[in-house]
Amino acid sequence: MALIRSASLVLLLALAGCTTVAPKAPPPPPYAAATVQAQALAAGHAALTGPARRDNAEAILRLLAGLDDATLTRDAARLSANDPLYPFVARVLQQRGLPLPHPLSQSGFRFGAADRPPAASDGWRPPLRVAVLLPLTGPQAPAAAAVRDGYLAGYYSSNRPRPQVRFYDTTGGVRAALARAAADGNDAAVGPLIREDVDAVFTDTPPLPLLALNRGEHMPPEGSAAFSLSPEDEGVSLAEALLEGHYRHVLLIVGDDDAQRRTAATAQARLQQRNVQVSRLAYAPAMTDALTSAAQQAHPDAVLLLLKGAQARVVVPQLALANLAGLPRYAGAQITQGTGNPTQDAALDGTLFPTEPWLVQRIPGLPTQREAAARVDTAQGPAARLFAFGLDAWQLTGMLESLARQPRAALTGATGRLSLDAFGMVVRRPGWSRFSGGVPVPVTNATP
Numbered sequence: 001m002a003l004i005r006s007a008s009l010v011l012l013l014a015l016a017g018c019t020t021v022a023p024k025a026p027p028p029p030p031y032a033a034a035t036v037q038a039q040a041l042a043a044g045h046a047a048l049t050g051p052a053r054r055d056n057a058e059a060i061l062r063l064l065a066g067l068d069d070a071t072l073t074r075d076a077a078r079l080s081a082n083d084p085l086y087p088f089v090a091r092v093l094q095q096r097g098l099p100l101p102h103p104l105s106q107s108g109f110r111f112g113a114a115d116r117p118p119a120a121s122d123g124w125r126p127p128l129r130v131a132v133l134l135p136l137t138g139p140q141a142p143a144a145a146a147v148r149d150g151y152l153a154g155y156y157s158s159n160r161p162r163p164q165v166r167f168y169d170t171t172g173g174v175r176a177a178l179a180r181a182a183a184d185g186n187d188a189a190v191g192p193l194i195r196e197d198v199d200a201v202f203t204d205t206p207p208l209p210l211l212a213l214n215r216g217e218h219m220p221p222e223g224s225a226a227f228s229l230s231p232e233d234e235g236v237s238l239a240e241a242l243l244e245g246h247y248r249h250v251l252l253i254v255g256d257d258d259a260q261r262r263t264a265a266t267a268q269a270r271l272q273q274r275n276v277q278v279s280r281l282a283y284a285p286a287m288t289d290a291l292t293s294a295a296q297q298a299h300p301d302a303v304l305l306l307l308k309g310a311q312a313r314v315v316v317p318q319l320a321l322a323n324l325a326g327l328p329r330y331a332g333a334q335i336t337q338g339t340g341n342p343t344q345d346a347a348l349d350g351t352l353f354p355t356e357p358w359l360v361q362r363i364p365g366l367p368t369q370r371e372a373a374a375r376v377d378t379a380q381g382p383a384a385r386l387f388a389f390g391l392d393a394w395q396l397t398g399m400l401e402s403l404a405r406q407p408r409a410a411l412t413g414a415t416g417r418l419s420l421d422a423f424g425m426v427v428r429r430p431g432w433s434r435f436s437g438g439v440p441v442p443v444t445n446a447t448p
Contacts, residue, residue, distance in 0.1 A: 035075045035085070038063040042085040054217060057088070057423075064092045066273040077101040087422030094419050094427040096240055100408055104422045111209045111223065111400045113187035117161065123402025123409070129164045130397060131181030131208065133191030136169040144193055146383040147213065149376045150390020150414075151190070157367050160398070163188075174200050182207040190393055198226065211396055213389070220424035225400055227426040229389050229415065231259045234332055235266025237354050237430050241330065241446035242271060242302060249277040251291075251300035251324070253307065253315060255334075256283065260306045263332050267304065283311055291322035300324070305331040305351070309338035313347045328352070330446070333430075337382055342438030349435045352446055356388040357431035358414035360442045366391055366414055388414035396426065 031039070038060045048056050064072065076089045081102035090100050111127065119125035132151060134144040148167065155162060166184065168177040174197040181189055189208045192198055199216035202224070210224040220226050242250055250271060254264040268278045279298040281290055294300065303324060305312050312335050319325050331353040339345045362368050372379035372387065379387045391414040396403075399411050403420040411418040416430040433440040 031075050031078070032067055032071050034063040034066050035071075038088065039083075039085045042083075042088060045084060051217070054219070057219070060085070060088045061092065062269075062273065064088060065270055067092075068274065069096060069098060072096075073098060073101075091421040091423065091425070091427065094421055095236055095429075097417075097429050103406075103408060111188055111211070111225070111404075119402060120160065123406065124160050124398045125401055126161060126163045126398035127186075127188035127209075129166070129184075129186045129188075131178075131184070131186040131189040131191075132165060132167045133170050133174065133177055133181065133189055133197075134167065134193050135171045135197075136167065138171040140171075140194060142383070143386055146378040146386035147193060147390040147393065149378045150372075150387035150392075151394045152390075153367055153372050153376075153379070153387070154391045154394030158365070158394075163397070170194070170197055178206060178208065188397070190397060211393065211400060213393060215425070222424075225396075225404075225420065225424040225426060227389075227393065227396060227418075227428075229385065229428075231262035232266045233428060234354060234430075235263040235268075236270060237428075238263070238304060238330060238332065239267045239270035239274075241352070241354075241432070242267075242276065242304065243274055244445075245302065245328065245447045247276065247302040247328070249279070249298055249300045249302075251294055251298065251303045251327075252278050252280045253283055253287075253303070253305050254280060255307045255311055260332065260334065264306050267306075283307055283315065285314055286318075287315065288318045288321045291318055291324060295322045295324050300327060302328045302330065305329065305335065307331065308334050309336060309345065309348070312351070313344060316347050316351075333385070336440065339440075345435060345438035347438075349438065351435045352432060352443070353434075353440075354416075354430035354446075355433045355440065355442075356385055356415045357442065358388045358391065359384060360431070360433055360440055363391075363412065363414050365395075385415075391415075392418065 041056055041060050045056050072092060076093060079086045079089060087104060090104055093100055113128050116125060116128055134148055135141060136144055155165060168181050170177045170192050174192045178189065178201055186208060190211045191213050193213045195214045195216045198212045198214045199218050201210060202218035202220060205221045206224060212226040215226050215228045215230055252264060252268060254260055271278050279294050279300060281294060303319065305315060307315060312331060329351045331351050333354055335353050357363060358366065359369055369379055369384060395411060395413055403409055403411060416428045419427045421427050432443050432446045434443050
């Protein structure tokens with residue numbers, strides 16, 4: 001019996017030696033340190049109010065902005081859709097044009113009366129009566145006129161169900177204008193246009209759902225949204241384009257007006273968060289020596305011009321004198337201001353810049369710029385950008401609820417590709433153009 005037991009033991013040991021134990025799968029990589037810090041801030045975000053809430057949101061977005069695309073996408077996929085951090089991550093993904101791993105939770109969004117007809121197959125479901133709040137008199141009236149004309153051009157060119165529209169002048173006080181709009185039976189409002197007015201109506205829950213046409217200090221209350229052509233948004237778009245090009249040292253040349261400075265500040269911060277070096281120079285008519293010094297000391301691999309057209313035409317030849325002519329050259333949308341003469345503008349050839357697609361190509365469902373310019377002056381020249389903004393304000397009037405309910409959806413607009421984030425902010429991915437033969441020509445992407 002002892003012999004049998006010994007033989008059995010030997011057999012068991014032999015079999016055990018032949019058994020293959022599957023190795024344990026390695027644990028998933030930990031969240032990036034910035035993601036962990038952002039999660040800690042997001043956990044208490046809902047309890048904050050006022051400036052503290054705004055500052056906390058900005059801190060979270062700064063942390064996430066420093067992540068590269070691969071890390072951001074990986075960490076986003078590991079977050080649940082209900083994680084307090086996920087809406088912030090989704091916003092950064094949308095800004096970069098990256099897909100969302102989970103839909104956003106926006107089921108409570110209502111823009112207009114509940115008794116409206118059901119949505120069309122493409123999601124079109126406008127309110128019944130819309131108040132448009134604009135500063136129709138006073139110093140902001142020219143800008144308001146371009147937005148108004150764009151809105152009406154979209155309205156009258158549409159063959160889909162349209163709401164009743166009434167315009168209200170906000171120059172005498174935006175709160176009073178909004179109160180009149182609510183008393184008149186409107187079920188939604190578009191506007192206001194001035195940043196301070198947006199803050200004034202977003203301090204509390206407005207009496208009507210709003211599609212504000214600017215962004216201020218306050219986030220939109222539930223049921224409202226904000227759409228903007230802000231310099232800060234352009235700075236994000238320019239930075240993302242440079243990051244997609246994998247440039248490591250950008251020479252930034254900035255004019256002295258407020259919009260240029262705001263665009264520069266956002267672009268520079270976004271690039272530096274991703275470890276891109278930025279050498280910044282202030283525009284001057286004669287700057288060959290400064291450009292040569294920057295070329296020799298910083299060795300930039302791309303140039304970003306935040307200048308108007310006339311300024312850029314002065315600087316570009318000096319880039320050649322400083323041996324910087326061969327670098328990829330980007331610019332802000334202001335580069336089109338003061339252009340229009342192809343012979344002169346040929347100096348800008350090769351320059352890439354974000355633009356409103358409507359300015360250079362046909363957008364389905366909208367009149368072309370040429371058609372609109374034959375009817376109103378605001379569809380041409382510097383005002384054309386605000387005219388395109390008005391066209392998109394009209395499109396969003398009917399599509400905003402659809403964008404909220406289908407968070408992966410996007411609208412092809414006059415000003416770019418539009419989507420809605422979890423905070424009620426319209427995220428805009430602009431089109432891109434390049435000067436060729438002194439004329440802006442649309443391109444499919446911003447990477448040379």
